[in-house]
Amino acid sequence: MYVTISPKRSRREFVRKVKELSGQNLQLCYQCGMCSGNCPAASNMDISPRRIIELARLGLDEEIAGSKTVWTCASCLACAVNCPRGFDLSKVMEAIRLLTLRKNIDHIRPEDISPKQRCELPQIAMVSGLRKFTG
Ligand code: SF4
Numbered sequence: 001m002y003v004t005i006s007p008k009r010s011r012r013e014f015v016r017k018v019k020e021l022s023g024q025n026l027q028l029c030y031q032c033g034m035c036s037g038n039c040p041a042a043s044n045m046d047i048s049p050r051r052i053i054e055l056a057r058l059g060l061d062e063e064i065a066g067s068k069t070v071w072t073c074a075s076c077l078a079c080a081v082n083c084p085r086g087f088d089l090s091k092v093m094e095a096i097r098l099l100t101l102r103k104n105i106d107h108i109r110p111e112d113i114s115p116k117q118r119c120e121l122p123q124i125a126m127v128s129g130l131r132k133f134t135g
Pocket residue numbers: 028029030031032033034035036050053079082083084085086087089
């Protein structure tokens with residue numbers, strides 16, 4: 001027997017999991033944009049940090065998955081420090097990364113890193129990068 005999960009239910013489930021994993025109340029954000037304005041990685045993101053929150057609370061995980069933003073986030077906490085609502089967006093970014101990796105979708109494949117890159121990259125960067133980008 002097949003059980004069909006309605007898109008509405010799957011969106012609700014995504015919102016619930018993001019809240020649970022991040023420990024953040026997504027409704028706290030009032031979309032002021034301070035996080036995007038203070039994010040040092042924003043110029044390399046295709047969806048701004050502020051908009052990621054809006055998409056996350058609407059449960060639009062496919063839009064988020066199609067973007068490189070959560071993988072570009074450096075977990076630097078500049079957004080959290082500058083948020084007037086005390087919202088920690090870095091935890092939401094991490095929660096979304098975890099949910100993606102749990103689907104066995106690695107953002108990078110270790111076997112795609114060339115031997116030359118392996119020799120040139122600092123080991124600590126390799127280890128932390130693989131921890132962040134693979135399941
Ligand atoms: S700074 Fe805080 S309240 Fe403003 S958009 Fe970012 S998360 Fe929302």
